[in-house]
Amino acid sequence: MSEDLIINESKIFTDPSLFGVVNAIRAVKYLVFHHTGCQNPDRAIGMYQQYGVSAHYLIDQKGVIFRLVIDNNIAYHAGVSNWRGVESLNQNSIGIELLSPNPHQDGFSDDQIKSLITLCQELISTYNIFPQNIVGHSDIAYDLNTRYLNRKQDPSHLFPWARLAKAGIGLFPDQISIKQPDSILFKIGDRNPDIIKVRDVLAKIGYHVKQAVDKYDEGLAKAIRCFNRHYNPELFVKDPDKSEAENYSLPLSGAAFQLWSSSLQKLNDLMQTIATNHNNSSNQIIFEPIIPKLHSQNPKSDYHPALIFAVSAAGLLLVVLLACFLWKSYNKTTNSVTPYENLSKITADRSKPISAIAAK
Numbered sequence: 001m002s003e004d005l006i007i008n009e010s011k012i013f014t015d016p017s018l019f020g021v022v023n024a025i026r027a028v029k030y031l032v033f034h035h036t037g038c039q040n041p042d043r044a045i046g047m048y049q050q051y052g053v054s055a056h057y058l059i060d061q062k063g064v065i066f067r068l069v070i071d072n073n074i075a076y077h078a079g080v081s082n083w084r085g086v087e088s089l090n091q092n093s094i095g096i097e098l099l100s101p102n103p104h105q106d107g108f109s110d111d112q113i114k115s116l117i118t119l120c121q122e123l124i125s126t127y128n129i130f131p132q133n134i135v136g137h138s139d140i141a142y143d144l145n146t147r148y149l150n151r152k153q154d155p156s157h158l159f160p161w162a163r164l165a166k167a168g169i170g171l172f173p174d175q176i177s178i179k180q181p182d183s184i185l186f187k188i189g190d191r192n193p194d195i196i197k198v199r200d201v202l203a204k205i206g207y208h209v210k211q212a213v214d215k216y217d218e219g220l221a222k223a224i225r226c227f228n229r230h231y232n233p234e235l236f237v238k239d240p241d242k243s244e245a246e247n248y249s250l251p252l253s254g255a256a257f258q259l260w261s262s263s264l265q266k267l268n269d270l271m272q273t274i275a276t277n278h279n280n281s282s283n284q285i286i287f288e289p290i291i292p293k294l295h296s297q298n299p300k301s302d303y304h305p306a307l308i309f310a311v312s313a314a315g316l317l318l319v320v321l322l323a324c325f326l327w328k329s330y331n332k333t334t335n336s337v338t339p340y341e342n343l344s345k346i347t348a349d350r351s352k353p354i355s356a357i358a359a360k
């Protein structure tokens with residue numbers, strides 16, 4: 001154990017209804033970060049007891065780390081969750097709770113983050129946890145009915161992911177070199193083939209999203225909000241998280257629900273970082289960055305293909321009918337120029353025997 005790491009064992013849980021005892025050695029593969037909107041550890045623990053939940057560690061604002069559940073047992077912190085296709089992360093994760101009276105406004109204290117970094121470095125080396133498996137509760141928690149992400153908003157957009165990545169904890173793309181004016185690429189209701197690519201990259205990173213759908217729907221908007229909360233937190237200045245209840249009723253038109261050019265840049269850079277990390281192993285990832293085609297420059301019909309076919313077929317039929325009509329009119333016109341005398345002559349000729357005509 002690191003010399004700097006001091007763990008306070010005074011608040012360890014004894015109530016067996018708050019954690020699952022594992023008798024064999026538990027495989028720990030994920031770290032999950034949370035926040036609770038209060039300052040006092042005992043009040044937070046009181047809330048845990050009330051809701052029947054728990055975390056392995058709790059870090060207060062002074063940087064004191066309390067152990068609540070031993071690493072080998074299961075703490076009930078993640079709930080309905082999915083990351084990189086794996087369901088229910090409680091089984092194989094360690095949950096770390098940060099206390100903050102106003103996590104969405106004030107974030108976390110420096111002492112708290114220093115303690116968190118020391119604790120994570122210890123856990124990563126003990127359990128050999130991959131950077132891609134270090135996540136926030138918001139990245140993994142989805143709604144059981146809709147199956148959409150954004151069930152949880154912790155840790156807030158003020159959680160210092162970039163600082164942790166510099167200390168070897170988790171992944172964060174390098175600072176983006178070109179700072180261009182930001183613009184919205186995709187918003188709710190848009191259709192574009194690039195949306196399929198965005199979904200594909202989100203799923204490769206680990207987010208629980210439907211794939212092979214070219215529409216920017218509610219499920220994707222919520223997944224993008226979780227991605228933005230983690231990787232593009234500047235958007236939350238315009239569109240802050242409040243309470244969980246309020247977030248459920250937020251209009252999907254909010255800034256952080258949309259895919260901005262800065263979001264896409266971070267998505268590309270993060271995927272590139274993952275691909276580079278994987279290139280050391282046999283499981284090589286080849287990643288081509290998504291080059292956005294603005295939806296306004298590349299409008300795509302929102303109509304069903306069957307409707308488009310029916311309209312095209314009707315149009316073709318109309319053209320054919322018009323052609324027939326014109327052909328008939330043309331023939332009529334040709335006949336009408338036949339002189340009456342000739343017409344009557346032919347009629348007269350037909351009344352005669354064939355031999356008589358031939359003789360003429």
Ligand SMILES: [Zn+2]
Pocket residue numbers: 033034035077137152154
């Ligand atoms: Zn949480």
